[in-house]
Amino acid sequence: MTIKEIQNELIEDFSFFEDWMSKYEYIIQLGKELPLINEAYKTDDLLIKGCQSRVWLHADYQDGKVVFTADSDAIITKGLVSLMIKVLSNQQPKDIVNSELYFIDEIGLKEHLSPTRANGLVSMVKQMKLYAMALSAKV
Amino acid sequence: MTHYDIHSIRADFPILKTTVNGKPLVYLDNGATTQKPLAVINAITDYYTLKNSNVHRGVHHLSQVATDAYEITRKKVKHYINAAHEHEIVMTSGTTHGINLVSSCYGKQFVKAGDEIIISAMEHHSNIVPWQMLCEERNATLKVIPISDDGELDMSAYRSLLNDRVKMVAVTYVSNTLGTINPVKEIIKLAHEYGVPVLIDGAQAIQHIAVDVQALDADFFVFSGHKMYGPTGVGVLYGKEKWLELMPPYQGGGDMIKEVKFEKTIYNELPFKFEAGTPNIEAGICLANAIDYINEVGLNNISLYETELLKYATKALNDVEGIRIIGTSQEKSSVISFLLDGAHPYDVGVILDKLGVAVRTGHHCTQPLMERFAIPGTVRASIAMYNTKEEIDTLVLAIKKAASMLL
Numbered sequence: 001m002t003i004k005e006i007q008n009e010l011i012e013d014f015s016f017f018e019d020w021m022s023k024y025e026y027i028i029q030l031g032k033e034l035p036l037i038n039e040a041y042k043t044d045d046l047l048i049k050g051c052q053s054r055v056w057l058h059a060d061y062q063d064g065k066v067v068f069t070a071d072s073d074a075i076i077t078k079g080l081v082s083l084m085i086k087v088l089s090n091q092q093p094k095d096i097v098n099s100e101l102y103f104i105d106e107i108g109l110k111e112h113l114s115p116t117r118a119n120g121l122v123s124m125v126k127q128m129k130l131y132a133m134a135l136s137a138k139v
Numbered sequence: 140m141t142h143y144d145i146h147s148i149r150a151d152f153p154i155l156k157t158t159v160n161g162k163p164l165v166y167l168d169n170g171a172t173t174q175k176p177l178a179v180i181n182a183i184t185d186y187y188t189l190k191n192s193n194v195h196r197g198v199h200h201l202s203q204v205a206t207d208a209y210e211i212t213r214k215k216v217k218h219y220i221n222a223a224h225e226h227e228i229v230m231t232s233g234t235t236h237g238i239n240l241v242s243s244c245y246g247k248q249f250v251k252a253g254d255e256i257i258i259s260a261m262e263h264h265s266n267i268v269p270w271q272m273l274c275e276e277r278n279a280t281l282k283v284i285p286i287s288d289d290g291e292l293d294m295s296a297y298r299s300l301l302n303d304r305v306k307m308v309a310v311t312y313v314s315n316t317l318g319t320i321n322p323v324k325e326i327i328k329l330a331h332e333y334g335v336p337v338l339i340d341g342a343q344a345i346q347h348i349a350v351d352v353q354a355l356d357a358d359f360f361v362f363s364g365h366k367m368y369g370p371t372g373v374g375v376l377y378g379k380e381k382w383l384e385l386m387p388p389y390q391g392g393g394d395m396i397k398e399v400k401f402e403k404t405i406y407n408e409l410p411f412k413f414e415a416g417t418p419n420i421e422a423g424i425c426l427a428n429a430i431d432y433i434n435e436v437g438l439n440n441i442s443l444y445e446t447e448l449l450k451y452a453t454k455a456l457n458d459v460e461g462i463r464i465i466g467t468s469q470e471k472s473s474v475i476s477f478l479l480d481g482a483h484p485y486d487v488g489v490i491l492d493k494l495g496v497a498v499r500t501g502h503h504c505t506q507p508l509m510e511r512f513a514i515p516g517t518v519r520a521s522i523a524m525y526n527t528k529e530e531i532d533t534l535v536l537a538i539k540k541a542a543s544m545l546l
């Protein structure tokens with residue numbers, strides 16, 4: 001699926017939630033299910049400092065695609081990280097670089113992607129694109 | 140506490156009637172900043188409608204009106220903290236400004252290589268970094284009074300840190316993270332045995348505890364208007380005349396001079412020597428309305444009410460399974476920091492916000508303190524004169540909801 005198709009699917013999934021609580025319960029669930037990053041990658045140089053919650057991000061390049069794994073110490077952040085990975089992992093570098101992420105807005109979680117929010121998510125997206133950019137330059 | 144009319148107090152704060160995410164606002168982030176009563180809000184409009192003019196410089200009518208109003212605040216502050224003289228009240232932009240002024244000006248005059256500055260393990264970054272900068276610049280050493288697991292200062296360690304090389308002791312009256320009320324009177328007395336001046340960070344005390352700088356014998360006492368129901372952008376540095384006279388000015392500019400020649404400038408007298416440039420006039424004037432408001436309710440009434448509320452909240456939170464309160468000192472004021480077992484403070488804060496409850500999460504600008512307790516941060520509920528037991532009940536329900544979602 002393309003980045004756009006995945007985003008649209010997520011938007012549709014979230015449209016079934018009737019209130020904020022079920023939405024957040026789902027995000028928390030995603031956070032709990034996110035495949036853990038290899039502990040070896042939870043190092044300071046892979047840490048994205050978000051002031052309050054911390055995010056670790058690792059990128060691999062396999063068969064022309066970027067595979068992201070990540071973790072966070074806060075579960076809601078982790079759930080949101082998991083959404084980002086669903087959308088951007090296993091994609092070609094140039095598609096990641098050129099992607100426009102509109103689904104967070106559409107599913108009503110915009111406040112979490114505000115640059116003043118101290119959760120590290122904005123820096124994570126930036127970092128994902130930087131990895132992809134570095135890789136597409138190599139290819 | 141029969142005459143504490145909580146309903147009429149709440150009615151004076153319009154923001155308390157608003158909703159957040161469809162829920163009535165429960166504002167428990169008063170340690171960060173307090174809400175403002177109508178008396179202050181109206182005074183701000185009034186200032187711009189009727190008094191706006193620059194202070195200390197015009198002979199025209201409006202300038203005199205603004206200057207008089209501004210100077211009334213200084214008088215009221217003097218009474219509020221029982222300073223000996225009006226000229227010991229330096230108007231600043233806030234606590235941070237006051238501490239930087241002292242560390243810079245006192246430091247320039249009195250601190251040299253090999254000297255020591257004492258702070259405590261529970262200081263706000265505002266009362267750490269300026270002293271660190273001074274120590275770096277002067278090749279002096281920063282010493283830190285350790286604290287117990289309950290969040291109380293280790294007074295015997297403090298005693299052993301005092302010696303002739305110490306040039307300043309700077310400690311907080313009330314910890315913004317733990318709520319600990321420190322024995323500042325004793326801290327000051329011990330420092331004075333070595334002739335060492337003491338700066339008290341009163342940012343979290345001034346709105347809760349009656350302060351008498353002369354009884355405390357404090358050399359410097361700083362606080363912010365916005366944490367005491369007043370406007371943002373104004374604060375106070377109280378300094379004993381003897382120290383303020385000996386310190387060089389902070390910034391140069393208008394208002395702080397008596398006479399300027401290119402060869403040499405004669406500085407103005409106290410307190411204007413430390414008040415360069417146009418201040419935040421509106422905030423300065425309207426701080427007086429906040430002080431009046433506190434006095435009308437009565438600081439002692441407020442203290443009693445808040446102490447009772449803190450007791451109620453502590454018990455209610457302790458009854459929630461999995462809650463660990465950080466900061467269990469004997470003497471506490473208005474702040475409860477806690478952790479919900481297994482949940483990150485950030486997650487708890489997000490859920491509480493969804494339920495209309497405003498708390499602060501994170502390190503509260505006290506990173507070394509978080510390191511001392513080996514935690515990433517806390518959830519902090521901080522109360523003010525207008526909070527109620529019902530709001531504490533809402534907080535507890537919200538925490539239980541968060542626990543059921545997160546754990």
Ligand SMILES: Cc1ncc(COP(=O)(O)O)c(C=O)c1O
Nearest residue numbers: 233234235263265315340342363
């Ligand atoms: C104990 C303490 N000191 C200093 C400050 C800094 O105050 P301001 O930001 O108003 O300068 C605060 C405010 O958070 C505080 O709680």
